[in-house]
Structure formats: structure tokens, C-alpha cells
Amino acid sequence: MKKIIPIALLAAFILFLNPLSGMGASGEKATDLQKEELNKLTKEEKKEGWKLLFNGVSLKGWKTFNGGKVDGWKVIDGVLNNSGKGSDHGGDIITKKKYDNFELYLEWNISPLSNSGIFIRVQEDIVNTIYKTAPEYQLSDDIGITRKREKYQFTAACYAMYETTGAEINPPGDWNSSQIVVNGPHVEHWLNGEKVVEYELWSRDWKERKAKSKWKDEPHYGMAEKGHVGLQDHGGLTRFRNIKIREL
Incomplete structure (x- = not known):
């Protein structure tokens, strides 16, 4: 009697001989699986109130600061890319x-020598640049940019206001994670799972810093109690994914 080898066992044997069989030489299926896991919420996250701000397909829910239709930004393989050109203002989205x-x-994943930012409580139609109203969580290639900079110009700092403590950034090409907690006047910046900045809007310390900063003549800077979330298209290419928010 001829012995029949179960199909599942045969498939497992073939896979053992060639782990990439059925995937192609570069393991495309694994890549596809990774794409499918991007920009999704778990059941637990949904219960906690998290909402996606980016669905991995389109820029639905976003617009240009002080404008309308988004221009220059692209969605590539489930990742949001800014234009890579940037300017002082004009391409930022909210x-x-x-x-x-x-x-x-x-x-986020930043290209060499690039910088970008994340803005909170953005106000429109009162100034021509996004950063004149909204505190910025700085994003920067801190490894490749070697020119002398102030400490508050490095990644995860509140730009031009508060420097970080204990911030460790992954090199360009690697992904980093950021969290921003905003609750009344209280703001926290997190980088790769560590809290690196904490401050109180409108406190005596905050007002003193603002009076000595580049925002001293910007009456709208940081004053809003409610506003848009913004992403900067400033200098070089930066990519974003898994953008989600939970209202407190």
C-alpha cells in the first residue's frame, strides 16, 4: 500500500528547505503583512477612545494651513510623506x-539633514505661519546636523522654549515614536517611550521664557485652549505613520 504524505506536512517540508518559497527572493509577503498592520487600531485602543488621524490611504481629515486642498504631500505604501522640499511656510498641514x-x-522617519515638527492647538487666519500660533514638538536629524544649535532646537524639544532631558533619537532611516499629552495648560513630550519635556502653558516660567524668545512679539503664540494638530513641511523629507489621537 502506497503511503500518502499529508499535504500540510509536505508544505512544511518544502518551507523548511526554502524559507522564502512563496515569498519571492526579498520576502514580499512579509512586507505586505507589515503594510496591513500599519495605521490600524486594536480593539483595546478603540475601547480607550483612540481615533486614527491617518488611514494609510488618503489625506481625508487634513487640509493645508490657512488654505484648502493639500498639495505636495503623498501617501506611499501606507506612509505619509511630506514634499521633501519644504519652505518657511506654505506646505504645512493641519x-x-x-x-x-x-x-x-x-x-516618524526623517531623512538625513532634514527637520520637521508637530504642532498643537494651531490657529488659522490670524498669522501667515503656523509656528506663530502653535507650540512645536521639534523633529530633526540630530545626528547628521552638526552646525551649532541651541538645545531647544533638537528633537522632541518645545521649539525655542524648552529643551529635552534624556532624549535618545534613532538615526535617519529608522522609525521613532512620539507622544504629546495636552491637558489644559499641562503639556508633555515623549520620545521613544520616554518623557523628555514637561511644561505648563501660561505659567510664570512659560511667560518669562516667551518674553525672552523669538515669540516675544507674537501675541497669539501658545495662547489657544483649543486648535488643530499640525505637521510641518519645512526642510527635507519626513515620513509619518500610525497617527492617532485620544481626546481626554
Whole structure:
């Protein structure tokens, strides 16, 4: 009697001989699986109130700061890419919805010598540049940019206001994670799972810093109690994924 080898056992044997069989030489299926896991919420996250700000397909829910239709930004393989060109202003995007108290999470990957930023409580139609109204969580290639900079110009700092403590950034090409907690006047910046900045809006310390900073003649800077979330298209290519928010 001829012995029949079960199909599952035969398939396992073939896979043992060639782990990449059925995947192609570069393991495309694994890559596809990774793409499918991007920009998704778990059941637990949904129960906790998390909402996606980017669905991995389109820029629905976003618009240009002080403008309308988004220009220059692209979605590639489930990842949001800014134009890679940038300017002082003009290409920054913001959520259509405004938020007051929230926790924001996202992952980002910056190209060499580039910089970008994340803005909170953005106000429109009162100034020509996004950073004149909204505190900025700085994103920067801290490894490749070697020119002398102030400490508050490095990644995860509140730009031009508060420097970080214990911030450790992954090199360009690797992904980093950032969280921003905004609850009333209280703001926290997290980088790769560590809290690196904490401050109180409108406190005596904050007012003193603002009076000595580049924002001293910007009356709208940091004053809003509710506003848009913004992403900067400033200098060089930065990519974003898994952008989600939970209102507090």
C-alpha cells in the first residue's frame, strides 16, 4: 500500500528547505503583512477612545494651513510623506478638526539633514505661519546636523522654549515614536517611550521664557485652549505613520 504524505506536512517540508518559497527572493509577503498592520487600531485602543488621524490611504481629515486642498504631500505604501522640499511656510498641514485636551501618538522617519515638527492647538487666519500660533514638538536629524544649535532646537524639544532631558533619537532611516499629552495648560513630550519635556502653558516660567524668545512679539503664540494638530513641511523629507489621537 502506497503511503500518502499529508499535504500540510509536505508544505512544511518544502518551507523548511526554502524559507522564502512563496515569498519571492526579498520576502514580499512579509512586507505586505507589515503594510496591513500599519495605521490600524486594536480593539483595546478603540475601547480607550483612540481615533486614527491617518488611514494609510488618503489625506481625508487634513487640509493645508490657512488654505484648502493639500498639495505636495503623498501617501506611499501606507506612509505619509511630506514634499521633501519644504519652505518657511506654505506646505504645512493641519487636521480639519480642533482638539483641546488630548494624547497624540505617531511614528516618524526623517531623512538625513532634514527637520520637521508637530504642532498643537494651531490657529488659522490670524498669522501667515503656523509656528506663530502653535507650540512645536521639534523633529530633526540630530545626528547628521552638526552646525551649532541651541538645545531647544533638537528633537522632541518645545521649539525655542524648552529643551529635552534624556532624549535618545534613532538615526535617519529608522522609525521613532512620539507622544504629546495636552491637558489644559499641562503639556508633555515623549520620545521613544520616554518623557523628555514637561511644561505648563501660561505659567510664570512659560511667560518669562516667551518674553525672552523669538515669540516675544507674537501675541497669539501658545495662547489657544483649543486648535488643530499640525505637521510641518519645512526642510527635507519626513515620513509619518500610525497617527492617532485620544481626546481626554
